[in-house]
Amino acid sequence: MPDAIRLALAIAGKDIRAELRSRTALQSALVFAALVLVVFNFARDPTSLAAVDLAPSVLWVTFALAAMVALNRAFTVERENSAMDALLLAPVPREALFAGKLLANLAFVGTVELVTLPLFVLFFNVSLGHALPGLIGITVLATIGFVAVGTIFSAMAVRTRFAELMLPVLLLPFMVPPLIAAVQVTSRLLANRPLSEMWGWLRLLALYDVVFVTLCMMAFTAVVDE
Amino acid sequence: MHAMPIEPPSNGQYLLAAYLIGSVILLGYFLSLWLKSRKI
Amino acid sequence: MTDFSLAAKVVKRGLVISTLGLIGLAGVFVLALGFTPVEARQGLAQKIFYLHVPAAWSALLAFSLVGITSCLYLWLKDPRLDRFAAASAEVGVVFAAVMLTTGPIWAKPIWGTWWTWDARLTLTLFVFFLFLGYLALRAAVHDAAERARFSAVVGILGMLLVPFVHLSVYLFRTLHPQPIVLKPSAPSLPTSMLTTLLVSTLVFTLLYLGFVTTRYGLTLAEEVREDARNAD
Numbered sequence: 220m221p222d223a224i225r226l227a228l229a230i231a232g233k234d235i236r237a238e239l240r241s242r243t244a245l246q247s248a249l250v251f252a253a254l255v256l257v258v259f260n261f262a263r264d265p266t267s268l269a270a271v272d273l274a275p276s277v278l279w280v281t282f283a284l285a286a287m288v289a290l291n292r293a294f295t296v297e298r299e300n301s302a303m304d305a306l307l308l309a310p311v312p313r314e315a316l317f318a319g320k321l322l323a324n325l326a327f328v329g330t331v332e333l334v335t336l337p338l339f340v341l342f343f344n345v346s347l348g349h350a351l352p353g354l355i356g357i358t359v360l361a362t363i364g365f366v367a368v369g370t371i372f373s374a375m376a377v378r379t380r381f382a383e384l385m386l387p388v389l390l391l392p393f394m395v396p397p398l399i400a401a402v403q404v405t406s407r408l409l410a411n412r413p414l415s416e417m418w419g420w421l422r423l424l425a426l427y428d429v430v431f432v433t434l435c436m437m438a439f440t441a442v443v444d445e
Numbered sequence: 446m447h448a449m450p451i452e453p454p455s456n457g458q459y460l461l462a463a464y465l466i467g468s469v470i471l472l473g474y475f476l477s478l479w480l481k482s483r484k485i
Numbered sequence: 486m487t488d489f490s491l492a493a494k495v496v497k498r499g500l501v502i503s504t505l506g507l508i509g510l511a512g513v514f515v516l517a518l519g520f521t522p523v524e525a526r527q528g529l530a531q532k533i534f535y536l537h538v539p540a541a542w543s544a545l546l547a548f549s550l551v552g553i554t555s556c557l558y559l560w561l562k563d564p565r566l567d568r569f570a571a572a573s574a575e576v577g578v579v580f581a582a583v584m585l586t587t588g589p590i591w592a593k594p595i596w597g598t599w600w601t602w603d604a605r606l607t608l609t610l611f612v613f614f615l616f617l618g619y620l621a622l623r624a625a626v627h628d629a630a631e632r633a634r635f636s637a638v639v640g641i642l643g644m645l646l647v648p649f650v651h652l653s654v655y656l657f658r659t660l661h662p663q664p665i666v667l668k669p670s671a672p673s674l675p676t677s678m679l680t681t682l683l684v685s686t687l688v689f690t691l692l693y694l695g696f697v698t699t700r701y702g703l704t705l706a707e708e709v710r711e712d713a714r715n716a717d
Contacts, residue, residue: 478503
């Protein structure tokens with residue numbers, strides 16, 4: 220296995236192990252996601268709008284907000300431990316560093332999404348069944364989009380004074396295209412629509428992922444190096 | 446009896462509002478730049 | 486010529502160009518109100534067009550230049566590029582604000598709704614938020630080199646986001662039947678209207694140049710002052 224890949228996996232593994240020990244990012248994000256779902260449930264008038272119409276939007280807004288909480292906490296914890304400095308001093312290629320951080324963040328956000336989904340099914344009484352594989356697919360694709368840009372922006376935000384505010388301000392515009400695509404595909408999946416109706420959105424999302432993962436990987440060095 | 450020309454809707458107040466707001470924004474920015482230049 | 490007097494000269498030139506631009510703007514108002522025909526179906530409100538469209542053009546111009554100078558900065562590391570990008574972003578916010586306020590004021594009497602998610606309005610709204618984020622980031626980072634690098638990254642990523650927003654809007658509209666709205670169609674503008682539009686676009690470009698030059702000069706002057714203070 221090429222060195223860079225092994226390095227990225229090692230970095231990801233270190234971060235994941237660290238998070239499993241302290242669980243700060245995961246806990247904040249999970250609690251947040253559950254709260255958001257509860258609020259949405261009470262804000263909705265059950266007689267006026269069917270749950271299935273609102274469901275995709277609610278699910279994805281929850282995922283997006285929880286992702287931001289997770290990303291923020293992950294980098295803050297790391298800065299508090301000054302773990303990054305040691306890594307930066309070593310001759311680690313910055314692309315591998317980014318890939319490692321990306322994988323770790325994907326694991327965090329993915330875990331939050333995994334736990335949020337059953338809660339969502341519970342609160343909104345939505346039946347997933349047939350749609351589940353497709354749903355997992357779209358969740359993976361959209362999450363890669365959020366987290367790629369989120370990783371580089373949280374690396375920046377954590378070096379500023381108002382990190383918790385700076386990340387959403389920077390990241391939200393970038394989350395919109397993946398969010399739109401995800402909601403569109405999710406609503407069609409839940410309605411059992413044919414794949415042809417989702418294909419355009421899926422291609423858009425795939426292109427977004429390729430472009431932004433590549434770009435953020437290349438730009439990472441400009442953020443972490445002097 | 447000749448055909449009446451089409452009467453355009455009377456919405457001049459929107460035009461006034463738009464031109465006013467646009468001018469205020471542009472003039473306001475210019476003024477802020479000018480004031481800053483006085484200070485240097 | 487000292488650094489400071491150079492900066493002062495730039496500021497002065499910028500202010501002169503801006504003043505010319507503002508006079509031009511008054512001229513555009515006269516042109517639009519006195520010498521351009523009233524559109525039959527839309528009435529007087531259609532004349533907002535002569536302010537709204539050029540403002541959108543200036544905002545997008547400002548934004549593209551931020552993106553381009555950001556790329557160039559990461560490659561060449563010239564602080565002048567960073568200074569220009571910052572100036573262009575600030576000026577861009579102003580023009581985007583004009584576009585985003587005149588847009589709804591135009592839309593309400595014509596289309597009956599304050600906002601439509603059409604391509605131009607949506608893109609400008611995004612550009613507006615990207616600008617705000619860019620400026621907020623610059624305000625939050627104190628080290629000049631770090632600020633320049635971070636801003637450049639945001640500038641480049643932002644520039645690449647815009648085509649995706651455009652694609653999303655396009656995809657959304659082709660797959661969703663839009664409610665039939667009385668859209669003011671202008672397949673071919675009568676010459677007099679086209680002339681007014683072109684004049685206005687020139688005026689707005691002039692305003693962009695004037696504002697950016699002034700802002701650039703002011704930033705340069707502040708930096709010279711700051712350096713002089715640190716040297717003591």
